Amino acid sequence: xxxxxxxxxxxxxxxxxxxxxxxxxxxxxxxxxxxxxxxxxxxxxxxxxxxxxxxxxxxxxxxxxxxxxxxxxxxxxxxxxxxxxxxxxxxxxxxxxxxxxxxxxxxxxxxxxxxxxxxxxxxxxxxxxxxxxxxxxxxxxxxxxxxxxxxxxxxxxxxxxxxxxxxxxxxxxxxxxxxxxxxxxxxxxxxxxxxxxxxxxxxxxxxxxxxxxxxxxxxxxxxxxxxxxxxxxxxxxxxxxxxxxxxxxxxxxxxxxxxxxxxxxxxxxxxxxxxxxxxxxxxxxxxxxxxxxxxxxxxxxxxxxxxxxxxxxxxxxxxxxxxxxxxxxxxxxxxxxxxxxxxxxxxxxxxxxxxxxxxxxxxxxxxxxxxxxxxxxxxxxxxxxxxxxxxxxxxxxxxxxxxxxxxxxxxxxxxxxxxxxxxxxxxxxxxxxxxxxx
Amino acid sequence: xxxxxxxxxxxxxxxxxxxxxxxxxxxxxxxxxxxxxxxxxxxxxxxxxxxxxxxxxxxxxxxxxxxxxxxxxxxxxxxxxxxxxxxxxxxxxxxxxxxxxxxxxxxxxxxxxxxxxxxxxxxxxxxxxxxxxxxxxxxxxxxxxxxxxxxxxxxxxxxxxxxxxxxxxxxxxxxxxxxxxxxxxxxxxxxxxxxxxxxxxxxxxxxxxxxxxxxxxxxxxxxxxxxxxxxxxxxxxxxxxxxxxxxxxxxxxxxxxxxxxxxxxxxxxxxxxxxxxxxxxxxxxxxxxxxxxxxxxxxxx
Numbered sequence: 046x047x048x049x050x051x052x053x054x055x056x057x058x059x060x061x062x063x064x065x066x067x068x069x070x071x072x073x074x075x076x077x078x079x080x081x082x083x084x085x086x087x088x089x090x091x092x093x094x095x096x097x098x099x100x101x102x103x104x105x106x107x108x109x110x111x112x113x114x115x116x117x118x119x120x121x122x123x124x125x126x127x128x129x130x131x132x133x134x135x136x137x138x139x140x141x142x143x144x145x146x147x148x149x150x151x152x153x154x155x156x157x158x159x160x161x162x163x164x165x166x167x168x169x170x171x172x173x174x175x176x177x178x179x180x181x182x183x184x185x186x187x188x189x190x191x192x193x194x195x196x197x198x199x200x201x202x203x204x205x206x207x208x209x210x211x212x213x214x215x216x217x218x219x220x221x222x223x224x225x226x227x228x229x230x231x232x233x234x235x236x237x238x239x240x241x242x243x244x245x246x247x248x249x250x251x252x253x254x255x256x257x258x259x260x261x262x263x264x265x266x267x268x269x270x271x272x273x274x275x276x277x278x279x280x281x282x283x284x285x286x287x288x289x290x291x292x293x294x295x296x297x298x299x300x301x302x303x304x305x306x307x308x309x310x311x312x313x314x315x316x317x318x319x320x321x322x323x324x325x326x327x328x329x330x331x332x333x334x335x336x337x338x339x340x341x342x343x344x345x346x347x348x349x350x351x352x353x354x355x356x357x358x359x360x361x362x363x364x365x366x367x368x369x370x371x372x373x374x375x376x377x378x379x380x381x382x383x384x385x386x387x388x389x390x391x392x393x394x395x396x397x398x399x400x401x402x403x404x405x406x407x408x409x410x411x412x413x414x415x416x417x418x419x420x421x422x423x424x425x426x427x428x429x430x431x432x433x434x435x436x437x438x439x440x441x442x443x444x445x446x447x448x449x450x451x452x453x454x455x456x457x458x459x460x461x462x463x464x465x466x467x468x469x470x471x472x473x474x475x476x477x478x479x480x481x482x483x
Numbered sequence: 484x485x486x487x488x489x490x491x492x493x494x495x496x497x498x499x500x501x502x503x504x505x506x507x508x509x510x511x512x513x514x515x516x517x518x519x520x521x522x523x524x525x526x527x528x529x530x531x532x533x534x535x536x537x538x539x540x541x542x543x544x545x546x547x548x549x550x551x552x553x554x555x556x557x558x559x560x561x562x563x564x565x566x567x568x569x570x571x572x573x574x575x576x577x578x579x580x581x582x583x584x585x586x587x588x589x590x591x592x593x594x595x596x597x598x599x600x601x602x603x604x605x606x607x608x609x610x611x612x613x614x615x616x617x618x619x620x621x622x623x624x625x626x627x628x629x630x631x632x633x634x635x636x637x638x639x640x641x642x643x644x645x646x647x648x649x650x651x652x653x654x655x656x657x658x659x660x661x662x663x664x665x666x667x668x669x670x671x672x673x674x675x676x677x678x679x680x681x682x683x684x685x686x687x688x689x690x691x692x693x694x695x696x697x698x699x700x701x702x703x704x705x706x707x708x709x710x711x712x713x714x715x716x717x718x719x720x721x722x723x724x725x726x727x728x729x730x731x732x733x734x735x736x737x738x739x740x741x742x743x744x745x746x747x748x749x750x751x752x753x754x755x756x757x758x759x760x761x762x763x764x765x766x767x768x769x770x771x772x773x774x775x776x777x778x779x780x781x782x783x784x
Contacts, residue, residue, distance in 0.1 A: 088710045089710050091608035091709050095608045095609070251753070253756075254753065254754070254756075254757075255756060256757045258710070258714045259714075260714065261499050263495050263630075263704075264496070264499070264750070267494070267495050271487075271488060271491065271627070271628060283610065283708060284711070287610050288704070295618065295622070295631050296622060296631060315609065
């Protein structure tokens with residue numbers, strides 16, 4: 046009896062010792078830095094999640110080969126976002142509380158970010174939102190531990206409207222076909238409010254929100270053919286976007302209306318020649334493997350090449366966002382260590398340093414504002430067939446500086462977009478690039 | 484809504500109903516004979532689509548004429564049905580025919596999830612698609628609206644052919660009559676010398692092949708992504724429940740009802756599009772809990 050009690054006590058003491066040394070290792074300079082990454086490994090959004098995971102593995106290997114962060118090797122743990130928000134949250138807590146992870150990269154889905162952000166703040170764990178777009182999260186509340194290393198939905202939608210108005214200033218009617226869930230609805234609200242502010246005479250002739258994951262758009266296509274809108278917007282992504290584009294192309298709808306697809310950079314290679322020329326495509330950022338300023342930049346070029354070797358495909362936006370998050374983290378640690386006299390920073394110091402940090406991923410540099418929102422420029426272009434590629438590339442590209450198209454700190458996007466003035470369409474701060482062969 | 488749009492909505496609704504019917508038919512056939520609601524049916528739909536896409540990509544690379552699709556797609560469906568359906572029947576279903584329905588539901592659902600992972604293992608997570616046959620057949624103008632011949636003729640055509648062939652088979656052929664006999668009463672059928680085991684296997688393979696055929700036809704216009712089976716299975720259950728489980732003719736009518744209602748809602752009340760199939764199902768089940776076409780008698784097929 047005594048013996049068993051004694052051994053149990055000893056075991057307890059021993060495990061307590063292990064635990065305390067474990068946490069000590071984190072405040073002193075650790076040999077390895079464990080980070081958690083949530084990404085979709087199952088379900089429809091795995092079209093983003095799986096390439097992003099490949100990117101993380103590839104880029105972390107690259108960072109570690111160069112010495113890691115301040116000498117600490119990065120060790121990632123991946124969590125599948127496709128399991129649903131309850132399970133995701135318990136996995137998130139498990140990694141943070143049981144494995145002692147102090148930095149999380151979460152998430153792709155705005156729903157996941159909404160769930161996780163307050164929990165990260167509670168757990169005092171550094172959370173980098175690496176791909177989700179909801180602008181509301183950082184506008185409604187101030188977070189210490191939560192930052193975003195890329196643009197939000199406002200930046201993306203305002204830039205899309207501006208590009209549309211530059212390419213086709215004189216259209217009269219528009220229709221929308223978006224997925225029936227938060228992103229589809231919210232992005233349309235931002236887009237339509239911006240459009241109303243800049244071009245009040247445009248008439249919205251149809252607002253269609255087919256089911257998320259719909260496999261058949263034939264009725265939508267028929268109705269749009271009957272309505273003949275000048276412009277058709279769809280902020281859909283993944284299989285939904287591919288299917289909609291394919292069915293529209295098969296039935297000639299794309300020839301009659303100008304398609305605006307702000308997320309289609311991620312579908313270009315898959316759609317191949319189903320996607321005709323002259324479609325407006327956005328990239329959720331300024332990243333593109335043929336970036337007009339940086340396509341010969343060694344960092345971008347090498348990574349694109351390595352990624353293509355590993356996966357057989359060109360990187361899509363989620364890949365760039367993943368690299369951006371990792372580069373942002375490295376920059377944050379560097380900045381925090383500097384202000385901590387070269388010592389390994391605490392999570393609090395890291396979190397404070399992340400606000401205001403400026404870094405470069407694969408394309409133009411990103412700055413994180415004091416509210417935690419990243420300022421990421423936006424690239425848009427028009428599809429064009431090109432020799433050497435089995436899919437259309439982007440032409441007549443334009444890059445929109447993030448400050449121009451993002452609601453300033455402290456302002457809420459829905460109100461801010463209503464205050465936009467038409468002068469912004471031709472702002473000299475927008476950088477435009479001539480057609481490649483002219 | 485003018486007359487033209489009314490006609491267009493009917494065209495859209497019918498081509499969608501055709502696909503819905505093919506998938507629902509497999510579920511209803513299996514239920515009719517074996518009294519099991521097969522949740523894994525969505526898996527056959529998904530695998531059928533992936534397999535057809537792989538074959539289509541291969542055929543395009545080998546420069547096979549797209550017309551061969553008319554032979555290849557049914558063959559793919561039968562192969563998928565025989566392989567995956569046959570495997571599932573002999574390894575799983577056979578052991579649970581006389582078990583509690585809840586347990587059966589759980590086990591077929593588990594099989595569905597295994598199939599999901601299997602798809603991810605084989606085909607990965609990137610979307611697949613082929614559309615050679617759709618492009619080959621071309622488009623037709625109907626009142627100023629462009630339709631593909633594929634959706635106007637092929638989909639409804641295949642659905643009708645399958646429907647009449649199955650009816651003929653069940654009523655006239657020897658094996659078909661044995662299937663009906665097993666559906667009537669298992670024990671009596673056994674006593675009369677029918678090899679029930681074999682009939683069950685055949686029926687299950689046929690049901691699975693129908694699901695796979697739905698997938699093989701749908702992938703020609705749809706991008707195939709992870710999780711697509713779950714989407715389709717829910718809607719086909721709505722069809723089957725509306726019709727009454729085990730009702731083949733009923734499934735056809737319910738599929739047309741739901742297809743048309745969905746198309747009309749896109750024209751009239753797009754906000755309701757997602758909801759319409761379930762509204763119809765709820766309405767029907769409120770007044771006829773056994774479904775529209777179920778009658779209180781032993782025969783189910």
